[in-house]
Amino acid sequence: xxxxxxxxxxxxxxxxxxxxxxxxxxxxxxxxxxxxxxxxxxxxxxxxxxxxxxxxxxxxxxxxxxxxxxxxxxxxxxxxxxxxxxxxxxxxxxxxxxxxxxxxxxxxxxxxxxxxxxxxxxxxxxxxxxxxxxxxxxxxxxxxxxxxxxxxxxxxxxxxxxxxxxxxxxxxxxxxxxxxxxxxxxxxxxxxxxxxxxxxxxxxxxxxxxxxxxxxxxxxxxxxxxxxxxxxxxxxxxxxxxxxxxxxxxxxxxxxxxxxxxxxxxxxxxxxxxxxxxxxxxxxxxxxxxxxxxxxxxxxxxxxxxxxxxxxxxxxxxxxxxxxxxxxxxxxxxxxxxxxxxxxxxxxxxxxxxxxx
Numbered sequence: 001x002x003x004x005x006x007x008x009x010x011x012x013x014x015x016x017x018x019x020x021x022x023x024x025x026x027x028x029x030x031x032x033x034x035x036x037x038x039x040x041x042x043x044x045x046x047x048x049x050x051x052x053x054x055x056x057x058x059x060x061x062x063x064x065x066x067x068x069x070x071x072x073x074x075x076x077x078x079x080x081x082x083x084x085x086x087x088x089x090x091x092x093x094x095x096x097x098x099x100x101x102x103x104x105x106x107x108x109x110x111x112x113x114x115x116x117x118x119x120x121x122x123x124x125x126x127x128x129x130x131x132x133x134x135x136x137x138x139x140x141x142x143x144x145x146x147x148x149x150x151x152x153x154x155x156x157x158x159x160x161x162x163x164x165x166x167x168x169x170x171x172x173x174x175x176x177x178x179x180x181x182x183x184x185x186x187x188x189x190x191x192x193x194x195x196x197x198x199x200x201x202x203x204x205x206x207x208x209x210x211x212x213x214x215x216x217x218x219x220x221x222x223x224x225x226x227x228x229x230x231x232x233x234x235x236x237x238x239x240x241x242x243x244x245x246x247x248x249x250x251x252x253x254x255x256x257x258x259x260x261x262x263x264x265x266x267x268x269x270x271x272x273x274x275x276x277x278x279x280x281x282x283x284x285x286x287x288x289x290x291x292x293x294x295x296x297x298x299x300x301x302x303x304x305x306x307x308x309x310x311x312x313x314x315x316x317x318x319x320x321x322x323x324x325x326x327x328x329x330x331x332x333x334x335x336x337x338x339x340x341x342x343x344x345x346x347x348x349x350x351x352x353x354x355x356x357x
Contacts, residue, residue, distance in 0.1 A: 001176040001203075003196050004356050005189040008349045013088035015095065015185030016349040019102045020357055021079040022180065023173040025149040026214050034123075034153020035169040037074040038161050039109070041119045043081065044072070048108030049100055059083055059101075062094065074151045076286065080357060081105050084350070087186045095187070099199050106179055107203045109170060111163050120158055127152050135227040140240065144217035146286060175206040182356050184349040216287040218242055237304050239294040245284050266323060266331045270314065278311045 025036045046052045059070050062085055070083040081102070085094050130152060134140070141147050152158075181200075183192050246257045260282060267280040282292045294311060298304035323331070 001196075001200055002180040003193070004180065004182045004184075005187070005192050005196075006184045006349075006352055007187060007189055008184050008347070008352060009186055010346055010348055013086055013186050014084055014349065015087045015098070015183065015187055016084050016353050017082065017098050017102060018180075018182035018353050018357060019081040019105050020180040020182060021081075021174060022077070022178050023211060024075045024077045024079055025151040025153075026076045026145055027173060027209075027211060028149055028169065032165050032169050033149065034151075034157035034161060035165055036079055037151045037153065038116075038119065038123060038158070039111075039166050039170055040072045040074045040079055040081070041123060042111060042115055042166060043105050043109050044070075045115050045119070046110040047101070047104035048110070049104055051110065055101060055104075058097065059085070062086055076146060076149065076151065078357070082353070084185075095192070095195065096199075099195055102181060103199055103203065106174055106176065106200075109174075111166050111170065113163050116161055116163050116166065120161065123152070123158050124155065127155065127158065136225050136238070136240075139223055139225045140285065140291065142216050142218045142242075145214045146216055171206060172209050175208065176200065176203050177205055177208060178211065180356075182353050184352045184356075214287065216242065216285070216289040234297060234299055235301070235304060237296045237298075237308065239296070239308070241292045242285070242289045243292060245288055245290040262331070262335050265335050266328065267318075269331055269334070270318065270323075270327075271311070274310070274314060276311055276314065277307055 023036065025033075028035050044056055047055060050058065056066050056070060060066060064070050064083060064085065072079070072081045074080075083098070083101075085098050087094065138147075181196060183196075246253055246260065248254050248257050264280050264282050271278050271280065277297050279295045280293070281295070282290055285291045296304055296307050296311065298307055322328075
């Protein structure tokens with residue numbers, strides 16, 4: 001079991017808990033699609049020490065709200081259970097109960113037919129209202145395993161879910177060796193560590209299953225998708241180039257990431273100087289990929305094609321000649337001015353949890 005503990009007083013008298021399972025929908029077998037997300041729902045409906053709805057009822061009795069302070073999320077490569085508790089009244093008892101909830105999620109989720117059938121309607125309703133908010137998601141997701149393992153599953157996956165499927169996924173992947181426990185807040189790290197070792201040492205490590213890292217695959221070539229909207233009087237074209245991401249684990253990684261951000265700043269400054277209606281960005285998307293994007297706007301097709309042509313010409317010029325010394329110095333100074341010192345004393349515990357995850 002991995003665990004990360006941090007004492008943090010912002011906000012005061014509050015402790016954030018996260019159980020991070022380093023597995024999600026990508027590890028599902030063909031007949032298990034939707035299991036990772038379905039199991040997350042079932043986990044709130046009863047465990048060994050908190051049967052039926054008593055888990056949520058206990059946390060809400062402390063003043064927490066389900067969906068706000070108590071929640072969970074399932075992705076392609078992770079499932080994260082999260083809640084916060086007050087640390088001002090009966091602190092010792094509250095922390096003990098919180099760790100027991102985490103332990104139950106890792107080794108004591110109750111899975112039965114009635115519970116599975118009850119959750120089907122809830123998840124189908126969630127699927128019905130699900131919107132990724134991106135018209136081009138089907139293009140960006142690639143054509144590999146990510147495209148075939150959407151975390152919610154589809155209608156057939158949800159309707160055909162059984163306790164046996166969920167139990168098989170649970171017993172295969174919910175092992176201490178696949179879990180990270182995060183505790184941040186108004187606590188003593190040494191005391192929390194003692195409690196974790198005492199509470200979680202009774203869990204049995206199940207037979208280890210190898211987690212397969214699936215890359216985000218794209219077929220070679222140019223892939224195009226068009227979305228028409230009769231209400232718009234302008235058009236936008238995005239030229240998207242997937243490329244390997246930089247995972248920041250060391251100082252050289254951080255420098256390389258900063259250099260990438262500096263490049264984007266320099267490109268946009270050059271585009272503005274040339275009065276080109278184009279904006280460059282480069283962000284992590286999924287798995288091992290970033291998306292370098294040139295977003296080009298125009299009133300009509302002719303204007304957009306002309307802007308694309310001018311943008312490509314400018315990029316070729318920069319590749320061949322680079323930036324003028326004075327121009328780059330100005331870009332560098334703008335970049336450095338944007339690097340605010342991070343006062344970690346004022347960071348919320350929930351923000352630290354997000355970083356650790």
